[in-house]
Amino acid sequence: MDASTQLVLIISLLLLGLLIQQRRASAFFAVAALACYALDMVDTNELLSVLTNQGVVTLVLLLVASFALERTQLVYSMSRKLFSKKPKHARASTLTMAGLLSSVLSNTAVVAALITPIKRNGKVAPSKLLIPLSYISIAGGTLTLVGTSTNLIINAQMVESGMASLGFFDFTLVGLGALAAVAFAVSVCHYILPTRWPKDNDEEHYFVEAMVSDDSPLVNKSVEENGLRTLENFFLAEIVRDGRLISPVRPFHHIRAGDKLLFSGQVSKLDSLAIIEGIEIFAHREGYPTDNLVEVLIKPGSVLVGKNLQNMRFRSRFDAAVVAIRRQGETLSGKLGDIKLRAGDFLTLATGPDFNTRPNLARNFFVLSDLTTDRVITGWRQILTLGGFIGALSTSIIMGIPLLKPLIFYVAAMLITKTLLTNDIKQRFPYELVGIVLGALIIALAFLNTGLSASIASAAQTALAGQALWITLIGVYLLTLITTELITNNAAAAMVFPIALGIAEGLGVSPMPFIMATAFAASGSFISPFGYQTNLMVFNAGQYKLKHFLMCGVPTSICYGVAVLCLIPVVFPF
Template sequence: MPNPELWITLAVMAAAIWLFITEKLRVDVVALLVMTALLVAGVLTLPEALSGFSNQATVMVAAMFVLSGALQRNGALVAVGDLISRIRYRWVFLLVMMGLVVAVAAFINNTATVAVFLPLIIAATTANRWAPSKFLIPLSYMSQTAGVCTLIGTSTNLLVDSMARESAGVGFTIFEFAPLGIIFVAIAAVYLLTVGWWLLPDRGTPDSDDAHHIGRYVAELLVPAEAPVVGKRPNLAVPEGFDDVDLVEVLRGGAVVTDPQRVIEAGDRILLRGEWKHIQAARKAMKLAFDRNTRDVDDGARDGRMLMEAMVAPGSHLVGHTLAGMRFGHTYRARVHGIHRRRLTIRQPLDRVELAVGDVLLIDAPANAVEALRVDRGLIVLDEREQPKVDVPRALASVAIMAAAIGVAALGWLPIVASALLGCLALVVLRLLDPDEAYDAIDWRVILLLAGIIPLGIALQKTGGAAMAADGILRVLGPYGPLATLAAIYLMTSALTEVMSNNASAVLVVPIALATAESMGIDPKPLLIAVAFAASTSFATPISYQTNTMVYTAGGYRFSDFVRVGMPLNVIFWISAIVLIPRFFPFHP
């Protein structure tokens, strides 16, 4: 009969999975709650509960954030991405884009890679009159697939390696994934160039004279006393001929007017939804006004104003905060005229909306305030054509330090953690990054997620939960051999990753994979590779991976687009893994 500690662990795990799937709390908060619950319940000792903070995967991921941050800060990634903006042939553009993304994302955090390439690809496709929706899903998918080519390609690879080393004494070298990973990259590329290209939606070619083409915004507009909509019911407020503009809500005193007999009064605020050019036309016809109550926003008016789109980036300091709460207008000297959100309808004042990853803000700012928006790591400016200049000596030095850190580890002179930390110190000593920039480069949410969720894997092993799951797998699949077990492990990990954090799914499945391998008397590496590859490649939903969320908004995709394009690729990868993994990593070496 299972012991009480196992029941507690399973209850904590079930609660964590529910919170990860429902997104009731941020993933890093959930992870820390898991760690704390297991400690308070006595399942883990204090050193075990805190072991995630000293785990080599956690330290290594932080170091890689700093190393990749230097490349981004000094313009190395911009220089690479800028190459594609000069290509005028669509198929050449697609091939070069894929090649560059793979070369970068195999070593650099794929979220940072997509953040750099995203505005460049939008600009290039706009200039060439191509539909961005034909290129942005390939950008996300190839950046994910490239991550499985090296040990440092994703935090998931490092996590799987670290857990395997600590629990079973087995691990991977920095390029041990490469032969198999390159084949998966080729499979993804062929798919996206053939069947995938046919399945990719064409959401239209943006007008190069209208940079603001991301999608349907919600704008909040003030009703002046002289506006012709005063005294009208909301369903009659939008003039005829503006079928593309919807009146979402009427706000009075910051609250939604719910009376069905309501009429619009002077001083009310109206939420309009539609493409920006249509909202602008309707605003003029209805004689509505933008809010002008922030005086310091107008300081740069004499220098000209710019209208730009900026996406809330993964790990942004804006996530979970409101425009009012962070005093956005005063901080950036800019107004947010509209918010574009793919998943939920906005029905409250824009300054009270809690921002989420992938939200696109339509920002009106003076020209002299644009630079502050461009360099903010929490925002990805999508329609700013001018890119920061590359500091060639500093960029080359940053690349050299990254290459040296990888080379020293690959040659076996130092462990990868030691070489990466030395690389970080070199960046600071040589002033390629100052200490504050190094700290800012780290996505602390990922670090806390790793530190908090790793103890759950320890608890599963310690209490026998992993062994119990392994026994269940053996009872069902044991008669069919290790190949069926590998297929099940890959499928389990892939399914979990589509609905929750990839690192969390790896933590749950790695202990099961190790216990299963031990029970079957086979090498655990094939099962560990299955976990790493399945957790690092999530294609079927726009919320399964941060890069999918980023292009979901920017490409104007529908949820079903990812299912239609990504699900077949998931199945292809699953079949390929069953066939190829045992050839590169035999069950019985």
């Protein structure tokens, strides 16, 4: 078996692994890269050059800088003023702000900051605004080089291929057209989204566990006698006794010592449950107070997915105890510790003093509520954070120097002044993303070294001889779009880039249109609620169903694609 065939086999297995197990993307890319190295498709010098790739280092520094930018008061102070206007103006202002901020900040952070103000506003139904918020933030990320990690991955691969680094505004003209197309689509889709306002019982599906103590006055009395049927904020749904589930609970059922009582209700009213004499909330048994609860959303790549709390040593991992669980569209059953967790589950946590410093926190959760006030950067540190970032970008643009150099000084200044702490970096470091990028760069080198890239170029030249170039451009775009909906945006960009480059070389034309088609298609995940992090966040927060994403995502994807494919050949001629 020659080297090209071996590489095709490696890539096929990589794609299969990504389709089956998306959350292990970085591991699959790492294994594929090591296989290329082991089979001498890439030598040691090339491997080391990838590890010091300028684009990768720039990507890491930008992500590190974003940790501090997300903690400033900018997004939160602006969001508080959004809904002081008329509903139509409030909607336009919210989406405009989301699009602009997403061009320089993490769109995940922007959406997370805006979800709560949107849910609490009294002028625009949140269900009318949350899907548009996600779509606009995705499109906003395509405006600049630093707007989305996908653009930075493409740039890193270009640098590794010997091409010039992309400029900060190289994406902007096409990105503005894409953003306008998405804005048009969501303005129309707004009318087909349900009108759903939050109700007082929005938390009714939170599942809370309490244990009956041995000396409880509830023991040997019925549910009705103990008044457990008339609780204002909670409903006694089930009882777990000696491993056996009693459900539904009837008024005549008697309470015994050691029973686990499973309530469904409003977790914000937990104190009204905790004051019942003779029962103990799980968090209290673990020694955690419940006066400062934190709500988190389980990420798709979390180690908790598919596992239950009992076997995960949750306390030692996160210094927290699970007070309640909520799963969108489903009523949970059984003991909290036995429930198999899923991506998108909401957990309410009682946290210990070390919770904020745990390095695995950001890899497993979206934190949906503020942790402590001292996490917000204010005063002169906020000025340094915002001013320094703008200064670094301006220096790169005006002086025409690589962004890497001013970023090094910017991040160093924040570390020296303790505006950014090493714990922040350890907690949020994007190991998964860096693993994907490095693996993709090594595989791209293997494409070149084995001659597979030349074979693709030759095949493309033969197959597409006499065909219009725009047909090939559409093909590259659709290939990337399908890949990003099936796996992830970053993995799609990493995998399709060498193919797009090979096609351009085979046709003897500029690779830029095909590279840009790959970049924009990889960012165009609108159809699946699970294809992009912001989609998953609003899917749960807005209580949407899959049909809502299909009804809005398909026309949005079409509008976005048409705009991108029309503009790319104009801005980046063949």
